[in-house]
Amino acid sequence: MRCKSSIVILSISYLFLALGVNGSAKKSSLLDPNSILKTIESVDGEVIDCVDIYKQPAFSHPRLANHTLQMRPSSYPIGLKPKSIFASGGNSSEEVKFQKWHKNGEYCPEGSIPIVTSLAGDFPEKKTHPFSFSTNTVTPAGSKAEYAAAFFPGSGFHGAMGDINIWNPNTKEKEQSAAQLWVTDGEGENIDTIEAGWTVSTYTNHPTLFVYWTADDYKTTGCYNMGCPGFVQTNHKIALGAFLDPASTYGGQQLFVSILIYRDDQNGNWWFNIQGQDVGYWPPDIFNGGLKGTASLLEWGGEIVNSNPGGIHTATGMGSGHFPSEGYGKAAWFKNLKYISDGGREVRDAKGITPYATKPNCYDIEVKDWDTDMEVHFYFGGPGYSSTCQN
Numbered sequence: 001m002r003c004k005s006s007i008v009i010l011s012i013s014y015l016f017l018a019l020g021v022n023g024s025a026k027k028s029s030l031l032d033p034n035s036i037l038k039t040i041e042s043v044d045g046e047v048i049d050c051v052d053i054y055k056q057p058a059f060s061h062p063r064l065a066n067h068t069l070q071m072r073p074s075s076y077p078i079g080l081k082p083k084s085i086f087a088s089g090g091n092s093s094e095e096v097k098f099q100k101w102h103k104n105g106e107y108c109p110e111g112s113i114p115i116v117t118s119l120a121g122d123f124p125e126k127k128t129h130p131f132s133f134s135t136n137t138v139t140p141a142g143s144k145a146e147y148a149a150a151f152f153p154g155s156g157f158h159g160a161m162g163d164i165n166i167w168n169p170n171t172k173e174k175e176q177s178a179a180q181l182w183v184t185d186g187e188g189e190n191i192d193t194i195e196a197g198w199t200v201s202t203y204t205n206h207p208t209l210f211v212y213w214t215a216d217d218y219k220t221t222g223c224y225n226m227g228c229p230g231f232v233q234t235n236h237k238i239a240l241g242a243f244l245d246p247a248s249t250y251g252g253q254q255l256f257v258s259i260l261i262y263r264d265d266q267n268g269n270w271w272f273n274i275q276g277q278d279v280g281y282w283p284p285d286i287f288n289g290g291l292k293g294t295a296s297l298l299e300w301g302g303e304i305v306n307s308n309p310g311g312i313h314t315a316t317g318m319g320s321g322h323f324p325s326e327g328y329g330k331a332a333w334f335k336n337l338k339y340i341s342d343g344g345r346e347v348r349d350a351k352g353i354t355p356y357a358t359k360p361n362c363y364d365i366e367v368k369d370w371d372t373d374m375e376v377h378f379y380f381g382g383p384g385y386s387s388t389c390q391n
Contacts, residue, residue, distance in 0.1 A: 176200065192291035318382055
């Protein structure tokens with residue numbers, strides 16, 4: 001692989017390591033043991049292998065055999081500024097350690113990337129998309145996934161961003177609860193999507209950073225994090241699949257992460273940035289359809305897996321596990337929702353987002369009026385099973 005340098009400009013900006021489509025976290029043949037330069041264990045038992053950046057799983061993808069590694073985006077949209085405030089009222093002048101393995105002050109050395117290898121168990125479900133492109137409706141038929149999210153359809157999108165409130169909702173066996181951003185394009189079996197956010201599952205019992213991609217509407221391609229060849233990581237400090245720390249508290253401190261997904265128009269790479277730090281990118285070569293170019297659908301919101309235990313609705317919570325009507329400090333939220341306009345240079349408010357909820361009696365969403373503090377924003381979530389949510 002060749003390394004391509006570019007100017008550094010900071011911008012604003014699922015799960016546990018999935019070494020396989022369904023999320024197995026065991027060590028994989030994708031990793032050459034000789035590529036591991038260092039191993040770090042956090043106080044919470046996470047094990048992170050520091051892998052040679054040129055020997056990461058991405059470069060096993062047949063379409064990336066001659067890929068030129070890009071260490072940084074060639075440019076950023078106009079108006080984006082560094083944003084590293086992790087908590088409301090936090091200090092942006094200090095580097096914020098927002099993953100648990102950061103707490104001991106140890107990172108992977110430059111020239112390597114961190115890959116989580118300690119978490120066990122298989123992710124219970126393949127992902128689905130909240131919008132069924134074949135029927136032009138929300139929530140594909142037969143899916144166990146349920147959503148409370150907001151659509152923003154259009155054309156020529158070069159990216160999206162937003163601040164995601166972090167919680168640790170209750171999850172039931174073999175289920176998960178996520179809050180995330182989707183960037184999507186394509187038609188039929190060539191639906192391309194890239195996703196990022198946090199998730200909680202019974203395997204982690206803690207909010208966990210994730211990214212995800214698919215190039216064929218979730219059928220055979222794609223995976224979480226570094227679980228298959230595809231996502232190219234460049235950052236040596238941020239581990240996909242590692243715990244986010246701390247989470248928000250009901251009626252107390254509110255924590256969030258700022259996420260940006262942005263297309264570099266010089267080469268078509270889709271970059272993932274969190275808390276002002278570039279993590280890596282999805283090369284256009286791994287896609288079959290729309291995301292070789294720009295996107296036509298953006299979404300923000302919550303997703304849960306409902307396995308209907310005992311024939312009743314799950315009690316897995318979404319967001320904070322409370323309904324949006326409870327408001328700030330009690331219900332989960334997304335704020336500062338924006339999109340990157342056609343041409344890839346201008347950042348605009350995502351005004352006019354369309355809310356939807358699969359089962360409003362279980363999980364709901366309330367879009368609020370624009371204000372100077374939260375700009376375009378909404379509250380979402382719910383407890384799942386209750387007197388009004390039976391199945």
